[in-house]
Amino acid sequence: MLAAKYRVEVRDRDGKLVAVIEDDSKSFTQNFIKLLIASHYNQNDVPTFTVYSVAGSPFYTGNTRSPYVGVPLQIFFIDFFGFLFNTSFVPGVWLGTSPCANPALANGPCGSVVACCFGSPYPFSPYNFNLNALCYGITSCSPSLTEEGWTLTITNQWLNVSQSPVPVASIALVSGVYITSLASTGEPVQNAFQPYAIIVDNLPSTVIVSPGWYITVSYTLYFPV
C-alpha cells in the first residue's frame, strides 16, 4: 500500500531554518505488520504474535498470553488526549540519538529516546500541541486527495529545552494500543497504554539540535489512487 515520506526541519531560536532533510521512508516495522495482520481476525481465532512497545516490552496479540492486546483495534491511533490519559506520552514522531541497525525490526527510535513525552528527563519538549486546535495541531483532520493519492500527514515540533546540543539519528512514527494484564487470580486487571512504532527510519546523517532550537518532523503516508 503504503508508502511514506518524512521531512525534518531544524530551526534556530530565531526561527531561521538551518537544516532540511526529506526522503522516502524505508521501514514499516515488523511490529506494525504483526498488529495489522492480527487486526483482520476476530477474538476467537486471532493469532498470537509477540509485539514490542517502543520501550522493548513484549505484549501479545490474541488472548492466550499476558499481557495481551486481543484483536488490535485503532492501530493508527494518534490521539493526543488518548496518549495523555494516564501517561506522559505524546503521539507522533519520536526521536532517537543513534541510527538503528535494522529499522524494520526496531521497536522505536534507537539510542536514547530524546523526544517522546512531556517533562524530564527528556531534552525535547513538545512545542506545537494545542488542546484547542483542531486535531491538536499534529495531524490533518481529514484526508487530502493529491496526485499521489490520499495523504495523511503527522507533524511534531520539538524544542530542545536542555542545556546541551542533542543528536538526532533516527525517527519513528509512534501510535499506541491498550493492553490487558492478568492478575495472579487470572482476572484481567488493567489496561495499560503501550506506544509502538509504525515506522522507523534512520536519518542519512545525524542532526545536531542546539539548546533553544526546534526540530520539526513530519511523516506523510500515501494511499495510492
Add this chain to the structure above:
Amino acid sequence: MPKSKVGVTLRIEVRDDKGSVVKVIETPSRSFTQNFANILFASMFSEYTLTNMNMMYNFYDVMGSPIFVAGLPTTVVCKGSTCYETPRNLNTPPGALLLYDIDYLFYSEPQYIASPYQSYTIYMPGIWPGASSCPSPIYAYGPCDPISTGVLNPGLFSFTSSPVLTASGWQMTYSQTWTNVSSSPVMVSSVALVFGTSGDPFTPNSYFLYAAIVDNVTPAVVIDPGYSITFTYTLLYAV
C-alpha cells in the same frame, strides 16, 4: 508517490472448468476509496476527542448506507459547580447510523454475517466482483453492480497470516476465487476489496462492510459457466 512506489497490485486469473488458466491480468490497483480514507482518519481518534472537538466523519457501506462517526451522543455541560449531561446536536439525517468511534478497521472473516447484510447480494468480507465498471472508483461504495453469490459462488477469502518480508517490503496478500455456477457467461467489470469495520456502541460481531479499494477491470472479463476467477490483491508496505 515516493520513489518506493509501493502500492497495490491486482492479479486476476481465469480458469476453465478443468482448472487450466485461460487468462491472467496483472495491473497496478488504482483506488483506495474515500470511504477507506475517512474511516482511517476516524480511527485515529478516541470517542472523547471526537466529542470534545465536535469532529464528525462519515462513510458509506457497500449498500450505500451512510454511517457517521461522531463521538458520544451526549456531552457534559457545567454551570458553576453543577454539571449535567445534554444531548449533542449532530445534525445527522433522521435515523442515521451513528458510531461513537471506530474499532475494527480490517475485519476479514465470515464467521458472523452482520445483520444488515444477511439478505444482500454479497454478505461477507472479501474481494467482490461487479458486473459494471464504476464511473469513479475512489468514490464507489463497492464493486459496481455487485454479482450475486448465486451466480458467482465465492470461495474462501484468504489473507496473509504472518509477516512476509520481500525485497519490495512487507507483503500483505488477499485472495478469493469465484466460480460461475450459473448457466450463462458472466461479465466482471469491477472489483473491490471489502473489509468489515465496527465501533462503539456496536459489538464486534456487528460490523459494517465497506470497500477499501475499488478497481475497474479493463477490459471486462467474461467467465463462462463452470469457469472460475481468482482475484489477488498484493499490498506492499515499504521497507
